[in-house]
Amino acid sequence: MISEIREQPKAVERTIESAVDEIRSAASLLDDRFVYTTGSGSSYHASLVLHRLLMKVSNLKSTSIPSSELPEWLPPEIKNSALVAFSQSGESKDVLVAVDYFRRVSRDGVVVSVTNTPKSTLARVSDDVILTRAGEERAVAATKSYTTQLVVSFMLALKIAEQRGIVLDELVSELSIISKKMEKTIDLSFDLMEDIAKEIREVPFGFILGKGPNYPTALEGALKLRETANLHYVGYAAREFLHGPIQLVDRG
Template sequence: MLKEIYEQPEVLQTCLSHYLSEDHPLSSSSAYSFIPSNLSQIHILGSGTSRHAGLVAQYWLEQVAGIPTRVRSASEFLSAPLPLVANTLTIAITQSGETSDTLAAARQQKNYSRLADTSTCQLIGITNQSESSLARTVDHILPILAGNEIGVAATKTFTTQLAVLACLTVHLAHCFKTISQERSHQLITELQYLPAKIASVLEQQQDIIQEIAQKLALAKHCIVLGQGVNRAIALEGALKLKETTYIHAEGYAAGEFLHGPVALLEPNIPVIAIVMPDQSYEQVINTVRKVKFHNVPVIGITATTIPSAALQILDHQITLPTTDELLSPFLTIVPLQLLAYYTAVQRGLDVDRPRNITKTLVVPES
């Protein structure tokens, strides 16, 4: 797992290089020729970490490209499929291309499309394995190019899934003119800076994360808070803690946490808060203030531009480089991955073989 966390800058660079060309990024890319010209809605299917990548993409696709987007767990989709109308793009996301419930959901959607005679609909897959059952099911594949991921807890495949979805979002926003050309190129530039910024997080924040992990290892429960584009990162961070440390961790939208779940707080239940300098900042910091009122330790994942007054209410802070607020999930997930890893090590657990979990691996023949 640690090896694959540290491979993220390299694989992200490989993935971005595949989708971003030097001369005219995105707009003329043949990778997206399958998209319906009158796209009406997007459905995203996935499980676990892949579903969380889909939730980040939902925020991007709706807020940047202006396209109505719904995300459903693949297993839930089987009994409650999303309504399919003309010009729907369905995206199935799976690391291996062999995840059983995601495959079943994709096949069900394909059959549904045939029965409804919605010939303008498209079904695509985002996967790490271009030669897989998913590839044989969908109309088109967008590879994430992360290389083999052996660790059960997905890390580098999550980051590269985000990269493909971010590039797709910018492409759609450019085509449908929901953002200016200047804004499009600004996002592309920021995407290209991300591998170096992730490398700096891995290099500069390791010691403080290990120190925090020593204390977090004593906890039985943990809360992870995010808001806006980082709401799904709170869910993914909590999942990583559950998978690797066996700590009962729950992720919440920071604002929604105050409407009931706040009753869970006790002084021995740490809270990890993603506090980014974006449009959700005031709501997150307001929730953190209310959390601190209950004498709860707060670990902040922050950026260098956070006001010093806000930092004073945090018991610990992990500071990230600045980036475009839409792209902050690429950075905020990294300390959560490391925190899960080092906390599990502190608890004496086998990080690469967590109990009760199996991972589908597809290793190409040599």
């Protein structure tokens, strides 16, 4: 897993360089539609990021629903909508069921998939596919597949914004150097993690809080601790934490 963490900047760089045409094609399909985003586990957290970006950056109406819940929440008939489905493998049963259900209730809906696996079932049943170039991911916990999903989300939101005449030169410029910033951040993080890990492993239950763009990060961070360290951490929106869960926190 550590080696795959260190591979993230290169995977992100490959994705930015190679997905340009796919992003342009998907953006043209999504513009002026209501966009549902979906996924399971880490991919659901990536779908939350895209949902927020579409609303805040692209000025496009959107919502995000976990794949396992999507059939329970969609109305019986929808029009002028799209579904963006995230899955590293492209074979997640819950994601495929969600896509099938969306097809059944949507008269003119389109499906765009974001996957790391070009010949997957999800890619085959989609109208358009954006490939992450994460390469093979051997660890159970998602690392580079998740961060490449995030960069695809930013690219897609920025392209839709551009199509709508929204000028975001600063964000576009930041995206072009993100892989170098990731490399520096990873190097700095490894220097700090040993001491932090020693403290966390003594506290088997806790919370990770985030607000706005960092809320999905809080969810993902908590999932990582549960998956890899068997520590029961829960991600919360920062202010929501005050409404009940704060009672579980010991002083000191």
